[in-house]
Amino acid sequence: MQTIGMRMPGNQPTDRTKAGAKKAGAKKARAAKTGSGKAGAEQADAEKAGAGKTGADKAGARVAGWFGSTRVFLLAVAGVTLLVSGLCALPPVAGFLLGRAIGGVLIFPGLADGRAAGAAADAAADAAADAVAGAGSGGGVAPGVVAVAATLAAFCVVLTAGAYVVYRWSGFGRSRVGVLVCWGLTGGPAGVLGVLLWAWLQGVPSFRYLTYAAAWGMATALLSALLALAATRTIPAAPATTEPAPAGGTAKKAAAAGSDGSAEAGPVFRGRAWVLPCLVAGWSLVWSVLLRDQPLLAWLPLSLGYFQQVAVVLAAVAAGSLEGALRRRLPVDGRPGRAFVLAWIALSAAPGVYAAVVAIDHGMRELLLAAPLDPAWAAEYARDLAAALVSEPAQVALPPVLLALAATGLQRALPGTVREPAAPDPVRPDRRWSLLVAGAALALTYFCVAVTSRFPTLTRRLLDEDSPVPLRALALLSPPDPALGGTVATWLWAVVAAFAVAAPVLVYLAVRGQLVRLFPASSYLVLVAALALAAALAWNAGTLAGHVLTGERLLGIVPAEEAAWFTAFAVPVFGALLFIVHSQAGVTRFARILELEGGQTWEQAVARHRAWKEQVREHVPGRRARGLLAARAGGAALVLAVVAGAILGIAGPAWQDGGLLRALPVLSVTQGPLENLAAALYVVLLAGLVYLGLMKVNLDERRASAWLTVWGLSVLAGGLAALGPSGLQMGFLAGPFVVAGMTASTMVSVPRKVLLAGAGALVLAAAAALAAPLVRGTQAREPIVLRTATWHEVRPRLVIDVSYPRAEGGDAARANAALIAPARTAVDDTLRALRANPAAGALVRGTYVVVRNDAAMISVRYAFSSGTGARTEDTGRAVNYDIRAARALTVRELFVPAAFTTDGRKRVAAAVRPYMPKGQNPRTVTVDNERLLVNVGAGEVELTFGRGYFCTGCAAFTVRVPAERLAGLLRG
Numbered sequence: 001m002q003t004i005g006m007r008m009p010g011n012q013p014t015d016r017t018k019a020g021a022k023k024a025g026a027k028k029a030r031a032a033k034t035g036s037g038k039a040g041a042e043q044a045d046a047e048k049a050g051a052g053k054t055g056a057d058k059a060g061a062r063v064a065g066w067f068g069s070t071r072v073f074l075l076a077v078a079g080v081t082l083l084v085s086g087l088c089a090l091p092p093v094a095g096f097l098l099g100r101a102i103g104g105v106l107i108f109p110g111l112a113d114g115r116a117a118g119a120a121a122d123a124a125a126d127a128a129a130d131a132v133a134g135a136g137s138g139g140g141v142a143p144g145v146v147a148v149a150a151t152l153a154a155f156c157v158v159l160t161a162g163a164y165v166v167y168r169w170s171g172f173g174r175s176r177v178g179v180l181v182c183w184g185l186t187g188g189p190a191g192v193l194g195v196l197l198w199a200w201l202q203g204v205p206s207f208r209y210l211t212y213a214a215a216w217g218m219a220t221a222l223l224s225a226l227l228a229l230a231a232t233r234t235i236p237a238a239p240a241t242t243e244p245a246p247a248g249g250t251a252k253k254a255a256a257a258g259s260d261g262s263a264e265a266g267p268v269f270r271g272r273a274w275v276l277p278c279l280v281a282g283w284s285l286v287w288s289v290l291l292r293d294q295p296l297l298a299w300l301p302l303s304l305g306y307f308q309q310v311a312v313v314l315a316a317v318a319a320g321s322l323e324g325a326l327r328r329r330l331p332v333d334g335r336p337g338r339a340f341v342l343a344w345i346a347l348s349a350a351p352g353v354y355a356a357v358v359a360i361d362h363g364m365r366e367l368l369l370a371a372p373l374d375p376a377w378a379a380e381y382a383r384d385l386a387a388a389l390v391s392e393p394a395q396v397a398l399p400p401v402l403l404a405l406a407a408t409g410l411q412r413a414l415p416g417t418v419r420e421p422a423a424p425d426p427v428r429p430d431r432r433w434s435l436l437v438a439g440a441a442l443a444l445t446y447f448c449v450a451v452t453s454r455f456p457t458l459t460r461r462l463l464d465e466d467s468p469v470p471l472r473a474l475a476l477l478s479p480p481d482p483a484l485g486g487t488v489a490t491w492l493w494a495v496v497a498a499f500a501v502a503a504p505v506l507v508y509l510a511v512r513g514q515l516v517r518l519f520p521a522s523s524y525l526v527l528v529a530a531l532a533l534a535a536a537l538a539w540n541a542g543t544l545a546g547h548v549l550t551g552e553r554l555l556g557i558v559p560a561e562e563a564a565w566f567t568a569f570a571v572p573v574f575g576a577l578l579f580i581v582h583s584q585a586g587v588t589r590f591a592r593i594l595e596l597e598g599g600q601t602w603e604q605a606v607a608r609h610r611a612w613k614e615q616v617r618e619h620v621p622g623r624r625a626r627g628l629l630a631a632r633a634g635g636a637a638l639v640l641a642v643v644a645g646a647i648l649g650i651a652g653p654a655w656q657d658g659g660l661l662r663a664l665p666v667l668s669v670t671q672g673p674l675e676n677l678a679a680a681l682y683v684v685l686l687a688g689l690v691y692l693g694l695m696k697v698n699l700d701e702r703r704a705s706a707w708l709t710v711w712g713l714s715v716l717a718g719g720l721a722a723l724g725p726s727g728l729q730m731g732f733l734a735g736p737f738v739v740a741g742m743t744a745s746t747m748v749s750v751p752r753k754v755l756l757a758g759a760g761a762l763v764l765a766a767a768a769a770l771a772a773p774l775v776r777g778t779q780a781r782e783p784i785v786l787r788t789a790t791w792h793e794v795r796p797r798l799v800i801d802v803s804y805p806r807a808e809g810g811d812a813a814r815a816n817a818a819l820i821a822p823a824r825t826a827v828d829d830t831l832r833a834l835r836a837n838p839a840a841g842a843l844v845r846g847t848y849v850v851v852r853n854d855a856a857m858i859s860v861r862y863a864f865s866s867g868t869g870a871r872t873e874d875t876g877r878a879v880n881y882d883i884r885a886a887r888a889l890t891v892r893e894l895f896v897p898a899a900f901t902t903d904g905r906k907r908v909a910a911a912v913r914p915y916m917p918k919g920q921n922p923r924t925v926t927v928d929n930e931r932l933l934v935n936v937g938a939g940e941v942e943l944t945f946g947r948g949y950f951c952t953g954c955a956a957f958t959v960r961v962p963a964e965r966l967a968g969l970l971r972g
Contacts, residue, residue, distance in 0.1 A: 069234040070164075077183070077228035078160040084227070085152045085220050105219045108148065109209045110198050147201040155194035159221055162186040166344075167236060169337035171330045174235045183225035184218050185344060188397035191217015192296075207295055211390055214397035271332045271339050272414065275407050277320035280350055283403060284312045298392030299399040300354050306450030306479075311357035313443075315350040322346040340408040347400035351389060359384035361454065428698060429511050433585045438508035440581040441531075444574055445477060445500045452478035460484065460835040461557050473569035476535065476562040483838035485796050487546075491554045495542030495562075502534040502541075506708060507578060513705025515619055515696045516586060522695040523582055528575035529693060529712030532567050536715050536732040539563040555795070556831030560725035567719055567728060621699050626691050629742065633710060634687030636741025640734055641665040641679045663729045664737075665718075681721035682730065686738065689713040710742065711735035784883065785809050786853055791823060791846075797834055800827060802846035805860055815858060815881055818888040822877035826864040829875075833868045842868045851935040851942055857882055859935045861944060874956070876946055878933035891928045894936060899927060899969040911965040912943060917957055920950060939963050941970065 087093055088106040097107055163186040172178025195213040199206035229235070280300070287294070288302035300312050323346035332339035362384035367377035389396065452458045457471060458478035477499065480492040510530040514523055539559040546554065621629075645668030665679040693713050697706045718731020789806035793799075802823045807815040823846055830842045845865045852859040862877040880889045898904045905924035912925055927934055931946035937960070944958040963970060 069232075070236040073228060073232050073234055073236050074160055074164060076232045077163075077224055078156050080227045080231070081156045081159060081220060081224040082152060084224055085155065086149075088220075089148060089152070105212060105215045106223070107216070108152070108198075109195055109212050109216055110148065110151075110202070147198055150201065151194050151198040154197055155190055155217070155220075158193060159183070159186055159190040159217070159224075162190060163221065163225075164236065166341055168238065169335075170341040171238075171335070171338045173238045176229055176235060179229065179235060180222060180225050181345065182341075183221040185341075185348060187217035187219070187221025188214040188348075189217070189401050190221070191215075192394065192397045210295065211393045214393055215390070217397070269332070269334055269336045269339065269412050270414075271327055272411050273320060273324055273327075275411055276323050276343055276346060276403075277316040279403050279407055279410075280316040280319050280347070281312055283399065284315075295392065296394045296398055297402075298394045299403070300351065300395060301392055305361070306446075306453045307358055307361040310447060310450045311354045313446075314357055315354040318353040319346045319350040322349055336408050336412055339411065340404050343407045344400055344404035347403050348396065350400075351395045355385050355388035358388045362388070365454070428701070429514055429516060429585075431512075433589070434508045434511040436585055437511045437527075437578055437582050438504040440578055441507040441574070442500065442504045444577060445503055448474060448477040448570075449479055449496065456481070460838075461488075462832060462836050464832065469565075469569055472562075472565045474566070476538070476559070476566040476570075481835075481838070484835060487550045487552050487795075488554065488557065490550050491543065491546030491559070492557070494545040494549070495538050495559050498542040498545070499534055499538035502537045503531060506530040506534050506712070509705045509708055510712075511582060513697055513702035513709065515698050516589060517696055520583075520586075520696045522693060522697075524575055524579045525689070525693045525713075526697070526709050527578045527582065528571055529689075529709055529716055531571045531574050531578075531712075532715045532719065532728075533708070533712035533732075533735075535563045535567050535571065536728050540732065552795075555798075556828045556835075558725070560729070564719070564723075564725045564728055567715075568723075619698060619700060620696060621694060625699075626694050629694055630687040630691035632742045633690040633738055634683050636738045637665065637683045637686050637714075637734060639741065640737045641667045641683065644668075645671075663726070663733050665721075665730050665734055678722035678727065678730075682717050682727075682734070685717040685720050686714055686731075689717055707739045707743065710739050714738055783809060783855065784812060784815060784853070784858065786850060786858070797841040798831065799841075799843045802826070802844060802864070804846065804848055804862070805850060805858075807858070814886045815883070818879055818881050819858070819860060821888070822862045822864075822879060825877065826862075826866060826875065830866045830868065833866075837868065840868050842866060852937045854938065855883065857936060859937060859942075861933060861935050861942065874947065876933050876944060876956070878935050878944070880934070880936050891934055894934060894971060895927055895969055896971060904969060907969060908966070911969075912959060912961055915959040915961055917959075922950065936970075941966060 084106070085108065088097060089108050094107050163183045166186055167179060167182040170178060170182055172181070191213045192210060194217065195209050196206050199209060284300040284302050287297055287299050291297055300315055302308055302312055323342055326342040326345060327339075330338060330342065332342060359381055364377050364381040364384060367374070367380055371377070452474050455471070455478070457463065457467070458475055459481040460483070461475065461480075463472055463475060477496055479496065480489045482489060484492075507527065507530050510526050511523075514520070514526065517523075539562070543554070543559055641664070644664045644666045648666060648668050665682045667676055667679050690710055690713055693709055694706060697709060699706050712735075714735035715728055715731040718727045718729070718734065721727055722730060784807045786805040786807055789804055791800055791802040791804065804823050805819050807819065826846060827844055830844050834840060834842050843866070847863050849861045849863075850859075851861055858879070858881040860879045860881075862879070864875045864877070866873055866875070880894060881887070882889050892900070895904075899908060902924070905926055908925040908927060909922045913921060916922065925943075926932070927943075929949065931949040933942075933944040933946070935942040935944070940960050940962050942958055942960050945954075945956060947956045948954060949956075
């Protein structure tokens with residue numbers, strides 16, 4: 001604010017001020033002459049020293065400032081606004097600007113007939129020429145010219161008055177940037193109101209002209225403000241900022257002063273950070289569902305599209321963050337006017353964020369993926385962004401100011417008493433910290449669902465062995481295509497919903513159980529464990545819920561495999577992102593502590609960090625404590641594995657391949673070496689992960705969170721020990737037993753004698769587990785009998801009619817799993833083809849032939865016929881099941897490595913050639929070709945050459961070769 005004595009342009013002393021100063025000088029002279037001696041002189045000197053400090057002089061200075069620089073600037077900006085808007089409305093100027101991409105926005109929308117800038121220039125030129133012609137005729141001034149002139153004059157008045165009020169309320173002070181922001185902010189609503197006034201005067205519908213009304217108002221306001229600042233070289237005076245009085249005083253008259261300097265009559269105004277984001281998302285939902293036919297209230301259109309939903313959420317977050325940043329720089333407590341302006345600024349940025357997200361899905365993505373270095377995708381994105389921004393033109397003009405008014409009114413109506421924030425806890429993460437990381441986990445889940453919804457390969461589950469790893473890793477959280485049917489959609493949505501619920505909850509509990517440190521590396525392992533446990537819970541609980549809701553099995557899609565790929569490749573990335581959020585919260589907490597303690601230098605920060613670490617150190621579990629916990633976890637897992645092996649060894653083959661025991665870690669001689677190695681690795685890895693994961697866990701106060709962390713680490717250990725769904729399931733099912741064992745050993749003090757007795761019982765159980773299978777192995781094996789089983793099922797667009805062998809007696813469970821696998825593969829391949837073509841139907845038929853069934857081997861040949869639409873395909877499968885090894889053998893396990901060399905292929909061809917049909921004389925035979933089926937019979941080998949093995953039109957045929965002719969090539 002300029003004082004009276006400062007000589008600046010537009011701030012010269014007025015006549016009234018000069019007269020007042022002259023009168024005061026005469027008064028002082030009379031006092032000096034008539035005063036009695038020294039007292040009169042001192043009185044004159046005191047009055048002279050206090051000149052300019054009286055209330056009248058201060059008021060005069062304030063008036064001089066307002067009516068000096070402020071008056072000059074306001075008159076200049078109003079005149080420039082009228083000049084710019086009127087000049088751009090002239091036919092020659094309008095015709096010139098309308099063909100320019102940027103200059104076209106300066107043309108009054110009514111002259112351009114509501115069309116975008118860049119349209120044919122003759123549209124505005126013809127309309128303006130008609131108006132001028134009518135004005136130049138003898139009939140007087142045309143009504144259209146009068147309407148435009150009245151509209152532009154009203155626009156200038158509304159813009160200047162409104163922008164100056166916003167500038168005074170904003171608290172920006174004497175800032176040129178603040179002037180431009182306030183004028184540009186007010187230009188949007190002023191432009192819309194101007195177009196509405198013009199349409200009312202003309203008697204035409206206003207909606208077709210509102211598309212570029214806000215852009216016209218903002219562009220005209222910004223250009224006018226820039227020209228006025230350059231011409232006057234002065235800035236409007238800003239009101240003096242005064243700090244509000246503290247709330248809760250004895251007198252309500254001491255309430256905080258408003259932004260305009262007047263005292264508040266009501267309760268003290270305090271800003272709330274949650275109001276604005278709720279209004280952004282809430283009004284988007286209300287307008288999109290209930291008020292879609294009200295274009296003037298348009299705000300962030302919402303639909304079932306994931307990108308639009310993500311855009312609304314991000315717009316709400318961006319608006320809240322921007323408002324918070326502005327409030328930290330310009331406090332709003334006690335100033336509702338300033339709160340209104342800052343909320344308006346934040347709300348005006350929300351449509352830009354919304355358009356930036358929505359524009360990604362409007363064609364730019366394909367261009368970017370096809371040619372990342374080509375700037376065509378950037379140009380397409382810019383066009384799509386502008387189109388999304390003006391798709392609902394009022395969303396950048398009227399709704400922001402209305403929502404800002406509503407937010408300010410709501411915050412003013414809320415109680416003014418606010419609980420004082422508690423001092424930051426230097427040891428334990430608070431609820432807000434944990435909710436922040438949990439919210440990030442939920443946001444990542446939703447973002448993954450939104451992104452994967454754009455890839456039909458994921459939504460229709462068209463993945464196979466050749467699919468890229470990132471696609472297979474994200475399949476767990478990809479929404480199903482409705483064309484897959486109700487059963488598939490219900491199952492897959494249940495899995496996604498289970499993860500969306502489990503992940504934030506487990507992450508929240510994991511963060512709550514941590515100790516506060518800056519960038520704790522062990523927290524990454526804890527977060528990954530929480531996400532791995534969420535993935536395991538998702539596919540177990542989701543599949544159970546899907547089966548209960550539909551009453552049908554899920555065919556062709558295995559959520560367990562999707563969870564395994566997700567845990568192996570996506571969970572580490574998700575954990576890294578959550579770790580960044582978690583670490584940022586820790587840094588913010590430390591900065592807050594330093595701010596409260598007044599630490600500003602690097603030395604103070606280092607000293608405070610050292611003291612903070614010492615304060616937390618007493619809560620950190622030591623190496624010995626973590627070693628004991630790791631030993632208890634490994635011991636509990638070892639006990640579980642040995643007991644499960646003992647039960648399986650004593651119970652015999654009837655229990656070896658089914659139920660809960662099959663999924664648990666088992667140490668037994670009835671298993672192969674790889675399965676025992678996986679169980680042993682699980683025990684060792686679990687102990688190591690527990691030792692590392694509990695480094696910064698609050699075991700004293702958050703023991704439940706620590707046990708959940710151990711469960712998640714069990715899932716990770718199982719996945720690392722046995723890659724695939726079986727490993728995850730092993731860790732998931734063993735986790736509760738491990739936690740129960742750790743809890744019991746921690747809470748109950750066990751005497752040494754009891755421990756020795758338990759160790760002896762465990763040794764006896766292990767001995768029984770070893771002895772029972774060995775004793776049983778000396779007995780005669782029960783023969784396996786094959787029966788015919790049928791798989792007949794009718795699904796939407798799919799009919800299954802397959803017969804396959806089913807084993808009874810002996811070790812039948814594993815044999816049945818191997819014998820039904822070809823039928824499942826044929827059905828899965830047909831379902832994958834159906835998912836690629838949702839309009840087609842399919843029929844799967846299958847038969848089998850038993851080639852061999854004795855005490856050593858079961859060999860079966862399958863023939864399948866699957867038709868998708870009008871296409872029918874015949875395929876075959878072969879299974880050679882070794883009863884002693886209890887597994888199916890591959891072709892490379894049936895033949896020696898020499899059979900796969902060039903000489904070996906020639907030897908196989910020579911052995912097969914005498915038994916080939918007429919006209920077939922192969923030079924080489926590749927036994928591992930996918931079109932060749934190999935079945936090992938009793939004393940002979942059956943080779944089934946599929947259709948197209950030798951030539952395109954060759955039919956399938958089978959030859960039987962004596963085993964003696966393949967001596968040296970076939971394993972014994």
